Every structure is written in C-alpha cells, then in structure tokens.
Amino acid sequence: MKFTHDVIVIGGGAAGLTAAGGVALFGLKAALIEGHKMGGECLNNGCVPSKALITAAKRAAEARTATRHGVTLAEPKVEWAGVHKHIHDAIAHIYPHDSPERFEEMGVEVIQDWARVTGKHSVEVAGRTLTAPRIVVATGSKPFVPPIEGLDGVPYLTNENLFDLTEQPEHLVIIGGGVIGMEMAQAFRRLGREVTVVNPGPLMGRDDPESVAVVREVMEEEGVRFVDGKAGKVSSSAGALQVRVDLTDGGTEELSGSHLLVAVGRKANVAGFGLEELGIELGENGIRTDKRRRSSIKSIYAIGDCREGPRLTHASGYEGSNVALEIVTGIPTKVDYSALPWCTYTEPEVAQIGLTEKEAREKHGDAVTVVKEGFDHNERAIAEDATRGHMKMVLKGKKVLGVSIVGKNAGELLLPFTQTITGKSSTFALGSAIISYPTRSEISKAAAFAAWEPTVFGSLPKKYAALVAKLRRTFA
Known part of the structure; x- marks a missing residue:
C-alpha cells in the first residue's frame, strides 16, 4: 500500500502537538488535523486561562489584608474588564507556540478541519483521503454534564465558556468540588464575589484528605461556602438561578445565585470520528489502550484525554513523546505512571x-x-x-x-x-x-x-561511634 504520510495525528492539543512535532523533527512526514482550536483545552479554556485568573485573584487577596509584615496596602479595586484582558492576553501570548505556522515550519502538514477514521490506515478530511502506517487519535475531552433535572433548561457555565464572561458573576454557584471547582471557587471569591460550592462527594477525591482539609479551612476563612450534598434540581426565575441540593446528612437546601458553573469531571471526545464504526474498543470513559497506548486496532494509537487514564496536560505530552519515539525508532515504549x-x-x-x-x-x-x-x-x-x-x-x-x-x-x-x-x-x-x-x-x-x-542513629552506628572514640582516646 502506498501511503501519503508516515503518521496521521487527529487533535491539536498537548498530546497531538507533541506527537506530530516529534515525528516531524526526525524528518518523517506527519499530518496534524484539528477541527477546532490549536492548543486544545489547556491553552484555550483550561490550564492557561485558569492560572491567569488565579494570578489576578492572588493579587487582590494579598491587598485585601491591609497591613501585614509592617506594610500597608490599599483596598483592592477589581476591574473585571482588566482581568478578562489579562486572561486572553495570556492565551494570545502562548498561542504562537501552538500555532499552525510553528508546526508547518517543523515540517508538519496542518489541516484545520474535522477528521473521520475510515480504516486502520486511512483518514478522510476536507474532501481528501490520507493514509499512513500509523494513526494517532488525540481528540481530547470535554466537560461532563450530569443528568440534573432542569439543567438543560437554564444557562450554565463550564470551563469552555467561563473565561468568555464579560461581566463578573455576583454569586457563583459551583456544582463539583474537584480541581476546577476548587480553583475557580477561591479565585472568584478573592475577586470579591459570593461563591457557594455544592459538593456531592469528597472534595478533590484523588488527593490526600489531610491536605484537602487544610485547603477547605483556608477557603472557608476567605468566605467560600461549602454545601455537602448533590444537586437534585435546577431552575431559574426573575433573573436568578435556583439549585435544590439534596444534603448528604438528609434534607434539602435551596440555593440562589446569578451564575452556575458545572465542574464535575471530563468526558472523552470519541464520538463522530468513525471510531465506533471501525470497531475500536471503547471503555467506560475513553478508548481502551494497552501500555503502549495502542487501541484494539494496533495501527491506531489513542493518547491524552480521549483514552481511559489520567487527564492531565503533562500526561498528554508524555504520551505524545512516547508514541513519537515508538513511531520513529520502531522500539516499543510503555507508559509508566508510578511517579505521576x-x-x-x-x-x-x-x-x-x-x-x-x-x-x-x-x-x-x-x-x-x-x-x-x-x-x-x-x-x-x-x-x-x-x-x-x-x-x-x-x-x-x-x-x-x-x-x-x-x-x-x-x-x-x-x-x-x-x-x-x-x-x-x-x-x-x-x-x-x-x-x-x-x-x-x-x-x-x-x-x-x-x-x-x-x-x-540506631544502636549499631552508636556502637561503632563509641568504638572509634575509644580507639582515638587510646592512641591519641
């Protein structure tokens, strides 16, 4: 079979960029296909904008304690337009690193359109059929939206549209006490907004409970309110959002807020790419892979958030590097997350x-x-x-x-x-x-x-030290 490329990579986030760029830097012919925004979730609505927002919030928090260490600061004045600009300036500053132009300079053919895998060596995109010995699926993930009664009938935020807000929420109600929920709760509270976190399970459940307890205590001192329970129903009236919470210890509580952020986890992007039709095995939340990140069709890899496994930008980059190395050298490379x-x-x-x-x-x-x-x-x-x-x-x-x-x-x-x-x-x-x-x-x-x-400092070293001291005294 005559191939158009050495590898076809679908997805221009951290995993796909690393894989395509790595292969191209070794002189092989790579195609990189992205149907939305280059840089993926991390650059556009994840790591970069969230950390920019957190930075602004830290500045406000430091000034809010008027006198500290013998230095007095003025009360902070938060201008949301300036915070919004800072967030999007950060994205714009980093974008050239992930841009089509940069990867084209490396030798990657960048195609900005939606792709469909049609065979174990073929992909259709923009009216073309591309072929390669290896295909890498790196389609990422999206916010998981839970089946809460009434949610589909009210406006709600996820990390995909949170950073596009042109007006700051008066009272942000957050469903979910994971990483996104906790980071955004503290940030918006420090920027002077009322924040309530509806927490259906253990806060930051994958972390050590003793560590999480310290953070919760700090955030409560800063004014974040935690309601332990599950959101049972959402509605809106008179310009406000209402959330009925089924409390963990029994009973219910009605919350009212100006904005609602849903932050209860991520769902793998696997639909619409021809994967199921091709017979690629899917797990509970993503493509099933072996330790080499090969799918059930061994010529097709799945890396980053689209496969079952940890959803972290650095994990995606690591897998992109591994797959690129395997494609270039022909030597199997297995993931090792013992020190993740x-x-x-x-x-x-x-x-x-x-x-x-x-x-x-x-x-x-x-x-x-x-x-x-x-x-x-x-x-x-x-x-x-x-x-x-x-x-x-x-x-x-x-x-x-x-x-x-x-x-x-x-x-x-x-x-x-x-x-x-x-x-x-x-x-x-x-x-x-x-x-x-x-x-x-x-x-x-x-x-x-x-x-x-x-x-x-155990008994044996002490006996040895005593012996050395005795010899010194004897022969001094």
Whole structure:
C-alpha cells in the first residue's frame, strides 16, 4: 500500500502537538488535523486561562489584608474588564507556540478541519483521503454534564465558556468540588464575589484528605461556602438561578445565585470520528489502550484525554513523546505512571506524586510508614509568614511510594520525588543533599532524612561511634 504520510495525528492539543512535532523533527512526514482550536483545552479554556485568573485573584487577596509584615496596602479595586484582558492576553501570548505556522515550519502538514477514521490506515478530511502506517487519535475531552433535572433548561457555565464572561458573576454557584471547582471557587471569591460550592462527594477525591482539609479551612476563612450534598434540581426565575441540593446528612437546601458553573469531571471526545464504526474498543470513559497506548486496532494509537487514564496536560505530552519515539525508532515504549505528579493551584497548593497514604495502605498494608514534616518548622516558610501545610512521605521500608504536599508553591517541590519513586535516586541521597538556605525545598530534605534517622542513629552506628572514640582516646 502506498501511503501519503508516515503518521496521521487527529487533535491539536498537548498530546497531538507533541506527537506530530516529534515525528516531524526526525524528518518523517506527519499530518496534524484539528477541527477546532490549536492548543486544545489547556491553552484555550483550561490550564492557561485558569492560572491567569488565579494570578489576578492572588493579587487582590494579598491587598485585601491591609497591613501585614509592617506594610500597608490599599483596598483592592477589581476591574473585571482588566482581568478578562489579562486572561486572553495570556492565551494570545502562548498561542504562537501552538500555532499552525510553528508546526508547518517543523515540517508538519496542518489541516484545520474535522477528521473521520475510515480504516486502520486511512483518514478522510476536507474532501481528501490520507493514509499512513500509523494513526494517532488525540481528540481530547470535554466537560461532563450530569443528568440534573432542569439543567438543560437554564444557562450554565463550564470551563469552555467561563473565561468568555464579560461581566463578573455576583454569586457563583459551583456544582463539583474537584480541581476546577476548587480553583475557580477561591479565585472568584478573592475577586470579591459570593461563591457557594455544592459538593456531592469528597472534595478533590484523588488527593490526600489531610491536605484537602487544610485547603477547605483556608477557603472557608476567605468566605467560600461549602454545601455537602448533590444537586437534585435546577431552575431559574426573575433573573436568578435556583439549585435544590439534596444534603448528604438528609434534607434539602435551596440555593440562589446569578451564575452556575458545572465542574464535575471530563468526558472523552470519541464520538463522530468513525471510531465506533471501525470497531475500536471503547471503555467506560475513553478508548481502551494497552501500555503502549495502542487501541484494539494496533495501527491506531489513542493518547491524552480521549483514552481511559489520567487527564492531565503533562500526561498528554508524555504520551505524545512516547508514541513519537515508538513511531520513529520502531522500539516499543510503555507508559509508566508510578511517579505521576499533579497539583491543584489553590492557595495553599495541593500537590501529589505516586500513591496517597490511603492507596499505599490498601496495597501494602502494615508495611507502609509515613513521615510527616510541617512547614511550621521550615525557616523560609516562617520568614514568609506562610507556614500552613505539610509534607507527607509515604514509604515501604526506605522506598518512596508517594508524597503528598499542601502549602505555598507545593507543586514546585515534587521534582526530586520523580527520581526517588522510580529508583533513579534515593531518600538517602536526598537527605544528604546540600540545599540552598533558606528555601521551602529544605522540607524535602528533612522528610528524607527523617526516613533514615532511626537507621543512621540506631544502636549499631552508636556502637561503632563509641568504638572509634575509644580507639582515638587510646592512641591519641
């Protein structure tokens, strides 16, 4: 069979861009097809705009405490038009990195239209039939909209249209206590709006509960209200939205707000691309793949949010790199998520890598030990008057299984643990490292050293030290 390309990539988000660009940089012929916006969800309505909004909110929050550390600031004045501009300026500034022009310069053929997979080696797009030995599906995900009575009859927000608001909500009701819900709740509250979070289950359920409890306490102090329960019905009247909540502890509560944000998770984009008609096996929420990210049709890969698995931008980029490497070299590349990090950018931040304490105990039982260090003993945190939070290192023997951190800039502290969890470094090496003083990263060294402290200062080392001292006294 004569092929038009070496690889066809469907989807111009983090996964697809990395895969197409990687293959093209090795001189192979790649086609990249995107039917909506280049950059995908992360650039246009996810990571970039949300972090821009959070940055504006942090600025307002700092000024809201009039006098601190001997410095007095004026009460913040929030101009939503300026915040909106900052968000979209950030998107525009990053867009050239993800633009068609950049990838065309790499040698990628970029086609901006909708694609349909018609065979194990063929794709139809814009009236053309493209063929390649390998096809990569990277179609991403979209907000999951739950079946709440009345929801389809009222205007509601998701992350796809939240950042297009030209007027700031007076009272934002958020359904969902996950990453998006928590980040947006704190941000809009800090910008001076009333915020209520309807939380149907554990807040930030994949994170360590002790870490989440610290964040909830801070957000409640800042004025975010949490209602533990499930949204049962939504309606509107007189320009306001009403949400009936079936409370977790029984009974109901009626909430009224100006805007409603639905943030209860993501759904894989798999419909409309010809995948089901082709017989590709689908799971509960995405394309089923093996560890090489091959679908049930082995010439078709599925990477990023469209497949079953973690939905994180850096996971998508990692998979894009893996698949590109496999296509270029012919050597199988399997995903390894034993040291997968993630971070929720509330203040304080919640960061996690590897297993939580609960997951570790479920898997390894009594063999698990936990070392916990508080930022109240970290001298940089004390100097900054930002001591709230802690680090938990979860171990089996001396092997690190996971780390949970809650605190200022917690996500910045994850890097060394990508090495210790995968065995490329050790807690002993981390505990004996020289770290710049004063830094928050000293907490990592403290936790690692604590894991070794019983061994280093145990009975055998003490006996050895006593013997050395006795010999010195004898032969001095």
